[in-house]
Amino acid sequence: MLDQVEIDDKFWNTRVETNRDVTIQYQYEQLEASGCLDNFRLVSEGEGGGFTGPMFMDSDAYKWLESASYVLATESDQSLKTRVDEVVSLVAGAQAEDGYLHTYFMLEAPEMRWTNRNLMHELYCAGHLIEAAVAHHQATDETDLLDVATKFADHIDDRFGPGDDEGVPGHEEIELALVKLYRETGTERYLDLARFFIDARGRDPSPLADELDRIEEIGGANFNHHDIDAAEISRNHFLNEDGEYDGSYAQDHLPLREQETVEGHAVRAMYLFAGAAMLLTESDDEDDELSVALERLWDNMTGRRMYITGGIGSEHEHEGFTDDFDLPNRTAYAETCAAVGSIFWNQAMFELTEDARHPALIERTLYNGFLSGISNDGTHFFYVNPLESDGDHHRKEWFYVACCPPNASRLLASLGQYIYGQSKDTLYINQYIGSSAQVTVGDATVELNQQADFPWEGTARVEFSVDEPTTFELALRIPEWATNATVRIAGEDVAVDSEDGFARIERTWQDGDSVDIRFPMKVEKQVAHPEVRNNAGKVALSRGPLVYCAEDVDNPVSPQELVISETDSLQAIHHPDMLDGVTTIEGEVSATKVADWGTNLYLPVDEVPDQRVYMTAVPYYVWDNRDSGPMSVWLTTDYVR
């Protein structure tokens, strides 16, 4: 196994540090301010009543514990450790004798436990508790939170399973958490329980449909807390136009093995698919049907239902997927949490398949649809990441449903997990992010040190320290945007054959060997599939892993008025003082002269008034960090001016 990876990277350091020093701090303050921690305290006091916040708010504390644990894994921070101890103790103090833990029900409706698994997120919160506990145990070697998690997991396993309560959660999360718990503890029942929750989904009739039928009885007044009308929400999400149950919102429309397309709420889908991929990795038996289904769903998502930023979920109402090629830019949902979920799923897919397409998609998502979710100063967040704006969409400090900031935070705090991969005798370098790590390959210990210039330049250098010469295969991921990639080992060029997306170099590595890679970046114009109707006649600019956008603040005309022609020469220019250092794409292009249209609504091509303007595009992730105004990723391209 890979030991802890420490990030030391020109691009990511400030983000990781701001996350540690500001976001995780702020997040903790929110746990107090929102009443999240008070809910646990009230449960300990045992008097009942007084719950505050949305019914899944316990998960805020768990996500914070997970992020904080990732920090503690690589840094000694006594004040953070003290806080973690306090929160762990609050959580542990609230747990029921029988292992149950969900402060909403314990305070407000103890008799209603497990009656509305669809909406009330008990299993979802349990999953986040487990993820936090595993991270906490790995970081501290202490077992107090892990004990809480296993006790709750045991309680859940006693209740749920074939022949017992065969209900499934309305929001997936516990599946992947249980696989993590199995990995950490070796206890098979957790893996079996994960398998049960995955396999039990999508049956006909669905237990979720049964809950919906009884929603007034089980979800009436008791759940009408804080203006949340469980019955109405559930009906909106789970009834089709004919008033019949349609479980696709929660991937409950078909057994996972039979699903053809990615459907419903995108975060739910990503968590389910991640859990299934992790389950497959841990399963001894081959489960071709499940693995074929995951590949099929991945193809559907990436080939038909994903923004060029890696963002997913086209639609606000269901926060989720719609139809093939339905990718509106202005009204895109593309939730930050869904980007995080996609990274989780792709990491699990890579561990299962060792296929380069998965770290490639992680790269796309990380630098675009995920990173856009966080402001440059690390303190403001997008929940929704559109690809076009009139200038009225801005990051906020926090949200009542505070899923995105903590999800972004735990990803940044665990970024090291996505850089390297390992299988038998192969060491994978999946992401070019400056870092150091210690790896055990066969019997030998290898120390790696990577310096990288991503995402501004496609150059990186990896140095190896070994006690004695060690033979293993090094697999360097060659990004799909890289043409003429070159690799030098110990100063000598090696041939790059990257048919499967990796340059694979088997060699006996000497102490001090280094690998230099160079992936030339050039300004590219990307075109969308012709069935993405709203992108017809448009291009998106990209360079290396970054998708670009034009913001009003940098341009003499509104982004919608820019017209990029084939003959326009666009150049990448690095500005060290702009937006904490960015490479822009700049050049002279055409633009319609809107004012000169006067009262004309239609004009023959040769009478269209145009002008030459100097345009500047910035990386998509950095938009809305300055004066607000229109923004667009997709820019008109037109020879006719």
Next chain:
Amino acid sequence: MLDQVEIDDKFWNTRVETNRDVTIQYQYEQLEASGCLDNFRLVSEGEGGGFTGPMFMDSDAYKWLESASYVLATESDQSLKTRVDEVVSLVAGAQAEDGYLHTYFMLEAPEMRWTNRNLMHELYCAGHLIEAAVAHHQATDETDLLDVATKFADHIDDRFGPGDDEGVPGHEEIELALVKLYRETGTERYLDLARFFIDARGRDPSPLADELDRIEEIGGANFNHHDIDAAEISRNHFLNEDGEYDGSYAQDHLPLREQETVEGHAVRAMYLFAGAAMLLTESDDEDDELSVALERLWDNMTGRRMYITGGIGSEHEHEGFTDDFDLPNRTAYAETCAAVGSIFWNQAMFELTEDARHPALIERTLYNGFLSGISNDGTHFFYVNPLESDGDHHRKEWFYVACCPPNASRLLASLGQYIYGQSKDTLYINQYIGSSAQVTVGDATVELNQQADFPWEGTARVEFSVDEPTTFELALRIPEWATNATVRIAGEDVAVDSEDGFARIERTWQDGDSVDIRFPMKVEKQVAHPEVRNNAGKVALSRGPLVYCAEDVDNPVSPQELVISETDSLQAIHHPDMLDGVTTIEGEVSATKVADWGTNLYLPVDEVPDQRVYMTAVPYYVWDNRDSGPMSVWLTTDYVR
């Protein structure tokens, strides 16, 4: 005044004849089948009850009478005349002693007369009765229907006016009809009443708002006839998001003189504006404020809120206008009736201003957004005229709310009214449509005979017969699409100065003088204003007055996949046997090879798979006359393949 114009035109003859022989016949049968005529019979029988159809169905009979009268004006058709006599007698027989006439109220709710002027369309039906009566009187010189109309108009004038009932109609129509009635009878009170209805609109508080407040009382059970819930419909149309009255649906949001933008239901708006322009033409005093308002509204409509086809009304729900530049293609409403209304308004504007832009817009609308409403065989009609289709939008024989087919019918039957114009000593030729007419210019009688090759070729010839040499100015409209227009008089070229849109030729005309005009047509690519976001990167093909579209049936790929480049050579080819004779636009263009995209969703520009295909575009008006399939007016243009 211009005497009756007789059409004899290669393009229009079959349409005018089909309208006369098939549509007007079919329309009559519908009057019986729908129960429309029975409503009049039941009123005569005096027993009450039994009303059938929508509450404005009387207008179907009136529109038919109007169309049939236009036919009788130029043709002697005894069987049609007999039917007209019968219907006139049914209508006359149903009129109340006091002049009131609206079969719904007379049969179902006599005590509720005039209580819901917003929705129940009494004044709207009265307007159509008056229009029919004027046409009938002009065609036959008989006064029986005109007597019914004046008696009803007198009744209305007795009730409505300053200091009396100051209510206004929910659907404009009576305003323009009253001006017509004034023109026909010379009775000033009708002009004054038209002025009252126009001026009384848009007051605060509005009488329509008052009716809405009392809607349950006045519009409850009594009006819930045939599943029409007056209360719900009215609230949907007239309450804004905050539940406050917003009269813009019926142009009742502001006094007409203060309106800045065209708002609400498009047909209502056109009828109001037409009425106002006609009122101004008949008014002795200059009314600058009203005339400035009409110019401003015309600029807003044509420069910001009109499809390239002349269609208006972007949105289905309100059948009307939305925001500037909001012109979606697939979901366009662009009702056939609104196109007819736009022609009415522009004719009235021309009579008021003699500005060439108005007949130019009539030409655009006539050959595109209006004509698309009628199938080639003249028996199927579009209510809605989108500019893009997936192949699931088709013409129908008739509609429950049967406004469009009769409106199309009365326009075709009166097409002659739009060809010529006259003021003092100027004779205008506004449309190039084969026809003959007799005109009185000064003291002399001039006979005109026009032959035209529109819309396929821009050539026409006008011959004059005069008893003695006659001096007048001939003003030939030079279409805005015509470049290098040439005019020859009596075989000699004359210089064409068309700064105001007309070539004006003052001359003493000899018997047998002829004018030959030639407006070369070429294939044009039209571009939409850059703020029409959905047309960015697209062009519409046009030639002469016709806008073109690509239909699936003529092309090897779906219209959405065609990509037209600057270097592509597109040619006009006339096919006499295709679609009753059409000139198509054809040529080799590029097309994305959708199949070759495989699972790719985004590709760099230089990897996009393309092919050369032979494309064919047909005039927009003729779409959906063959096998159904996707259609698009706006086609992608892209240099990048």
